[in-house]
Amino acid sequence: MQMKNFMIDESLKELTKHHTVVMPxxxxxxxxxxxxxxxxxxxxxxxxxxxxxxxxxxxxxxxxxxxxxxxxxxxxxxxxxxxxxxxxxxxxxxxxxxxxxxxxxxxxxxxxxxxxxxxxxxxxxxxxxxxxxxxxxxxxxxxxxxxxxxxxxxxxxxxxxxxxxxxxxxxxxVNGIQLEYVQTEIIKGNRMKQMLSYIHQHYAEKIMLEDIAKAGQLSRSECCRYFKRILNSTPLNYVTDYRIQKSLYLLQHGDFNVTEVAYLVGFNSTSYFIDLFRNFMNMTPFAYKKLKKNNPPES
CATH class of the missing domain: 2.60.120.280 (Regulatory protein AraC)
Structure with a gap:
């Protein structure tokens, strides 16, 4: 089974080229x-x-x-x-x-x-x-x-x-959808993308709630409401989720050990990274790395 890496940039925009040779x-x-x-x-x-x-x-x-x-x-x-x-x-x-x-x-x-x-x-x-x-x-x-x-x-x-x-x-x-154009909804969508973009650019660094809120030009409480409504998560829980997801690629494709991966994705404690990883993946990072090494994806 071929494993595929879904490529997106820091703003969550997909990098896949959606076109054939002659058609978009x-x-x-x-x-x-x-x-x-x-x-x-x-x-x-x-x-x-x-x-x-x-x-x-x-x-x-x-x-x-x-x-x-x-x-x-x-x-x-x-x-x-x-x-x-x-x-x-x-x-x-x-x-x-x-x-x-x-x-x-x-x-x-x-x-x-x-x-x-x-x-x-x-x-x-x-x-x-x-x-x-x-x-x-x-x-x-x-x-x-x-x-x-x-x-x-x-x-x-x-x-x-x-x-x-x-x-x-x-x-x-033909269904006759009554279209609406609400400027506040456009602004909300842009602010959410700005906050997610900030996280994706700085996930390997220390990120505070204030930093995320500032990226979206929001207060901390309003920032939390955005994440709760759109992603059903808190901003800092989303940061953790994203760091764990980034670690999957490094564990599967890199020559880094678990401690190196932990620091590369923004954790300052290996034991904390291992505990969180186990909660997300039901196995340790080392077990995941070993599993993928013994079952490499087909080219």
């Missing part, structure tokens, strides 16, 4: 448990995303909401929205992921009236795509078609992909 689009299958973290970590990207669950079930978090997506159904995630995913009840979840640059969905002339208002709306972070609804079934079938076109690359497949994208977008917007 990517469509591929993802097995959640094959990620190095065991789940898809919190991130965002400029592309809009459609997901189709082909096996098992998944729990997606989009901004502060959690959505269980059933096998056969899907999910639309809007541009710029924070999201993550984990499989539900060890179901071995596999899904097709379709990422598209918003400017590629429709022609330039149609982008302004039919795409831009939807990706800028503050009340449209996601939409559950139900296979039992005709519009949902149309979208999910089109995702399958696009996945097949990109894998097989028949003649003129780029035109077929473009046609399917138009079909997807029309079925998405």
């Amino acid at each position: 689009i990517a469509c591929y299958k993802t097995t959640i448990k094959q990620n190095i973290h065991g789940y898809i970590p919190l991130h965002w990207h400029d592309e809009i995303q459609f997901v189709l669950i082909v096996k098992g079930e998944a729990i997606f978090q989009v901004n502060e909401d959690q959505i269980v997506v059933r096998e056969g159904d899907g999910l639309f995630i809007n541009s710029g929205c924070l999201h993550k995913a984990q499989e539900k009840d060890r179901s071995g979840c596999v899904y097709i992921c379709l990422n598209i640059s918003p400017h590629f969905v429709l022609s330039q002339e149609l982008y302004t009236p039919y795409v831009k208002p939807y990706i800028q709306a503050t009340n449209f972070p996601y939409l559950y795509v139900d296979a039992n609804q005709l519009w949902g079934k149309n979208i999910l079938n089109a995702i399958l078609d696009i996945h097949q076109y990109i894998e097989q690359k028949p003649p003129y497949y780029e035109i077929d992909v473009s046609m399917q994208l138009t079909l997807i977008w029309k079925n998405l917007i």
Whole structure:
């Protein structure tokens, strides 16, 4: 089984290039448990995303909401929205992921009236795509078609992909969603990204609650409310979680010992790191390193 490292930058923006050779689009299958973290970590990207669950079930978090997506159904995630995913009840979840640059969905002339208002709306972070609804079934079938076109690359497949994208977008917007544009919600999203960016840039250093709050231009209490509402965590617990996740890569791929890893990810006590790691992973860092050494990922 190939383990995949989900690459994001300090602001949680995904670094994966979502495009084929000639199109700003990517469509591929993802097995959640094959990620190095065991789940898809919190991130965002400029592309809009459609997901189709082909096996098992998944729990997606989009901004502060959690959505269980059933096998056969899907999910639309809007541009710029924070999201993550984990499989539900060890179901071995596999899904097709379709990422598209918003400017590629429709022609330039149609982008302004039919795409831009939807990706800028503050009340449209996601939409559950139900296979039992005709519009949902149309979208999910089109995702399958696009996945097949990109894998097989028949003649003129780029035109077929473009046609399917138009079909997807029309079925998405025919539901008559009443769009809203609330400036305060835009500001909240930006502040959350700024605080997370600060943590990801400084996790190896000493981080205080005041530092995180300052990055988001908030008071300490308001900072805590942001993290509680959006991530169901405290700011400092999130720092700890992030440090543990960073340690997984170093333990699996580096030649560092446990003490070196502890200090590299921001802990000033090896014993404290070991205790926290055991709580998160149900094994010690040394046992994890040994396990991965004896069971290396396939190349």
